[in-house]
Amino acid sequence: MARFPTGSVTFLFTDLERSTPLWERHPDAMRAALIRHDEILRSIVESHGGASVKTTGDGLHAVFATASDAVAAATAAQSALVVEAWPLPEILRVRMGLHTGHAEMRDRDYYGPTVNRAARIAAVAQPGQILVSAATAALLEGWTLRDLGEHRLRGLPSMRLHQVMAPGLADDFPPLATEGLAVELPNPLTTFVGRDAEVDVVGQLVGEHRLVTLTGAGGCGKTRLAIEAAERLADRFSDGVRFADLATVSDSTHVADAVVRALGLADDPTHVDPLARLSGYLADRAVLFVLDNCEHVLDASATVSEAVLARPGRTRLLATSREPLGIIGEQVYVVPSLDFDTDAVRLFADRAAEARADFRVDDTQRVTVAQICQRLDGMPLAIELAAAQIAHLSAVQLLGRLDDRFRLLTRRRRVERHKTLAATLDWSHDLLGPTDRVTLRRLAVYPASFSLEAAEAVAGVDNVVESLGSLVAKSLVQLVDDGEPLRYRLLETVRLYAEAKLVDAGEADTCRARHRDWVLDWLDSFPFEERWLGDVDFLTGEYPSVGAALEFSTAEGNAEAVARIASGVDWARSEAWKEGKRWCEEAAAVDDLPPDLQARLHVVLWRVMAMSLRGSTDWSARNSWAQRAIDASLGRASPLHAVALVSRGLGAAVWAAERRDELLACQATEWAEAGVAMSEQFPLPWRMYCRLVTGGTYTALSLTGLRDAEPAERHYAAGLANGPPRAPYLGLRAGLCGHLALHRLVSGDTSGAVALARDAQLEDARSPLWGWESSLALALVVALGEAGDTDAARRALRAYDAAAQRVDWGLARETVVLYGGVLAALREDWPMASRLLAAGGRSVYRSPAIGLLYFSFRDRVRRELGPKLSRELREEGRAMLLADALEAALY
Numbered sequence: 087m088a089r090f091p092t093g094s095v096t097f098l099f100t101d102l103e104r105s106t107p108l109w110e111r112h113p114d115a116m117r118a119a120l121i122r123h124d125e126i127l128r129s130i131v132e133s134h135g136g137a138s139v140k141t142t143g144d145g146l147h148a149v150f151a152t153a154s155d156a157v158a159a160a161t162a163a164q165s166a167l168v169v170e171a172w173p174l175p176e177i178l179r180v181r182m183g184l185h186t187g188h189a190e191m192r193d194r195d196y197y198g199p200t201v202n203r204a205a206r207i208a209a210v211a212q213p214g215q216i217l218v219s220a221a222t223a224a225l226l227e228g229w230t231l232r233d234l235g236e237h238r239l240r241g242l243p244s245m246r247l248h249q250v251m252a253p254g255l256a257d258d259f260p261p262l263a264t265e266g267l268a269v270e271l272p273n274p275l276t277t278f279v280g281r282d283a284e285v286d287v288v289g290q291l292v293g294e295h296r297l298v299t300l301t302g303a304g305g306c307g308k309t310r311l312a313i314e315a316a317e318r319l320a321d322r323f324s325d326g327v328r329f330a331d332l333a334t335v336s337d338s339t340h341v342a343d344a345v346v347r348a349l350g351l352a353d354d355p356t357h358v359d360p361l362a363r364l365s366g367y368l369a370d371r372a373v374l375f376v377l378d379n380c381e382h383v384l385d386a387s388a389t390v391s392e393a394v395l396a397r398p399g400r401t402r403l404l405a406t407s408r409e410p411l412g413i414i415g416e417q418v419y420v421v422p423s424l425d426f427d428t429d430a431v432r433l434f435a436d437r438a439a440e441a442r443a444d445f446r447v448d449d450t451q452r453v454t455v456a457q458i459c460q461r462l463d464g465m466p467l468a469i470e471l472a473a474a475q476i477a478h479l480s481a482v483q484l485l486g487r488l489d490d491r492f493r494l495l496t497r498r499r500r501v502e503r504h505k506t507l508a509a510t511l512d513w514s515h516d517l518l519g520p521t522d523r524v525t526l527r528r529l530a531v532y533p534a535s536f537s538l539e540a541a542e543a544v545a546g547v548d549n550v551v552e553s554l555g556s557l558v559a560k561s562l563v564q565l566v567d568d569g570e571p572l573r574y575r576l577l578e579t580v581r582l583y584a585e586a587k588l589v590d591a592g593e594a595d596t597c598r599a600r601h602r603d604w605v606l607d608w609l610d611s612f613p614f615e616e617r618w619l620g621d622v623d624f625l626t627g628e629y630p631s632v633g634a635a636l637e638f639s640t641a642e643g644n645a646e647a648v649a650r651i652a653s654g655v656d657w658a659r660s661e662a663w664k665e666g667k668r669w670c671e672e673a674a675a676v677d678d679l680p681p682d683l684q685a686r687l688h689v690v691l692w693r694v695m696a697m698s699l700r701g702s703t704d705w706s707a708r709n710s711w712a713q714r715a716i717d718a719s720l721g722r723a724s725p726l727h728a729v730a731l732v733s734r735g736l737g738a739a740v741w742a743a744e745r746r747d748e749l750l751a752c753q754a755t756e757w758a759e760a761g762v763a764m765s766e767q768f769p770l771p772w773r774m775y776c777r778l779v780t781g782g783t784y785t786a787l788s789l790t791g792l793r794d795a796e797p798a799e800r801h802y803a804a805g806l807a808n809g810p811p812r813a814p815y816l817g818l819r820a821g822l823c824g825h826l827a828l829h830r831l832v833s834g835d836t837s838g839a840v841a842l843a844r845d846a847q848l849e850d851a852r853s854p855l856w857g858w859e860s861s862l863a864l865a866l867v868v869a870l871g872e873a874g875d876t877d878a879a880r881r882a883l884r885a886y887d888a889a890a891q892r893v894d895w896g897l898a899r900e901t902v903v904l905y906g907g908v909l910a911a912l913r914e915d916w917p918m919a920s921r922l923l924a925a926g927g928r929s930v931y932r933s934p935a936i937g938l939l940y941f942s943f944r945d946r947v948r949r950e951l952g953p954k955l956s957r958e959l960r961e962e963g964r965a966m967l968l969a970d971a972l973e974a975a976l977y
Contacts, residue, residue: 297391
């Protein structure tokens, strides 16, 4: 494979002359000829030490480490093309251009000014001619060059060009194509940063469609992208590029006149219709025309575009607007936000350096700057305005003040339209009809994405679908297309603007109450057991709305609403478990709640307490919540009472196992069995869950011999036998399979354990850490290790560790270390197994299932090493730093 050089390189661009008519007249012959053309060029490039980067239409982009190799390849290629027997009535003639300099390389492609200049040089060459820049000419020795003088290439400062003279090549060519090309575009005062992919997409769309409209919210960079794309496309349009800024055209009847003036056509004293003049002038020309800021004169802009498109021709229109023109033949491209971590950070760094010359985005600044860019939705205007504040604020100070962005992010000099965030949003808001204004401000109560039904619940207008569609078209509401059904969102900057309008209208409390009521109705629309035990992730998509509803209800003093929402989902299955724990604790502190709500809160707290375990004493806190749930649900035949009983049984079993307390062990099994018996009258998920927790009760007691392990396996198996696996409870079944698999592993039934773990493996599980599914993930680790597939086992353990870092559960990473010790034992590295089991030993408090595996393998290691050596190695393991233990466990 050809090697792609870096550093100072020389680029060669080629372009085939008159390829379009040849394709039209001789398609079959041209197809074969182009294949041969590509073969010749690639072969010669590689034989001269170069590399083919990519094809560019009917040309080639190649790179060389030295200028001499590049010129040698170019002359050889021209000679070969001349003598080739083409299956056409004429030879293929190619123009070539070379330029030397530094370029950025990403994904086997090059970017930057050096690449652009080389392409522009090739574009102005005559067919059969080889042109080189002064930078390339300075590096050539032994070559004859003809100095062609200074030339202005589109969008570039003047450059001195040279023609390569060599035996066998023509040396007499017409003047370069730099003369007479009209590129009438605004001259941006700042550099264009990033967005290479977007420029390429726009270029491709312009090549395929006669009208391309760039849409997006105000400040998203539509105009800047259009100008850059037009600059790079200028070589394709023999009659030049023109630009008309319609922002200053207040009367729609003057749009056609503004376009005519932009074309350089003098005023017509005969008063011929400007549309007729426009379409007639462009009919036989190849012009790229940029129509900028069409949104406030949308109908007139559409009329002008239709007049141009009605006549056949090579002219292309590139429009920018906050909503599409809405005519046949229009191709819409929604300009995306800048990527928060790459292009947005680069833009911020570039503009901040203009404000303060010594500012650099180093490793310590990068995270803060990325957070600023994310808060500003990756919007170029907002990022540029924010970066200007670096003249008198640090990045950390700036980040802390973004809630007041409409006052903060302004220019200190004369403020023009689109030069502040407030001004650019005022422009969009003023173009809305009354209904759309109402809808927009009311949707501000949703802090993140929302469904159509959610929008209907708070908007309170006659036709929400129509109004929402209008706001999407005007780029004030964004589509979130991550599955069915579609969702919507307001960019944070737009949301804050709309929220201010909501407050000004005096509707804030009313709409927030509607939003809270929608959250309650949405939760109640799902069966209670599905929200607590099912596979659906109720919080990831709607957590911002749930949090906002909780905040409003708290501020309103509505304790019952807080309790209903906080206990409406199982927080133990969410990365937001810490917030859920806080909300539930605050709600549970209220004395006069209905008993069913109290029971729900206490059971949630019993489950979520496991997330923060730091030692065995935390079981005391968990047991107190389970007992409160029992007390609250006493006398009620409810699933919560059954769940509370089995939960209290598991907590008591852990205490009984620690204290070797036979009386408490009996009480634990009585509670657990009573809960299982009660659960039989409730839907299947509750029965499965109660079997799962009761199996854990017997597992805990079996660790110290207070009970046999057989009842645990019996409960797990009974839970699995209750019914066929089906959504949305596959995760619950997976937990039962995982616990049963661990028991079978300990008893020596490796094949049975592997079969169980593989059978229940969830391909699309959110995380290997969620609740009971974690036992499946860990069972799979050990099962794979027992089966001899240690590489797969280690990969599974790494996936578990990655999730542990995201979720930040108590003792979760210690669990990774413990299981690393199990894998070490399975490969018979007994000293390492002893150290890692000791280093991760605290994680036995996470669950009885983990304790079962720990004690089983600890005893196995002791037998292999003997008591004295194993004791010494355990002491070494306890002294290990967590980072060192993780390194040993995972690699």
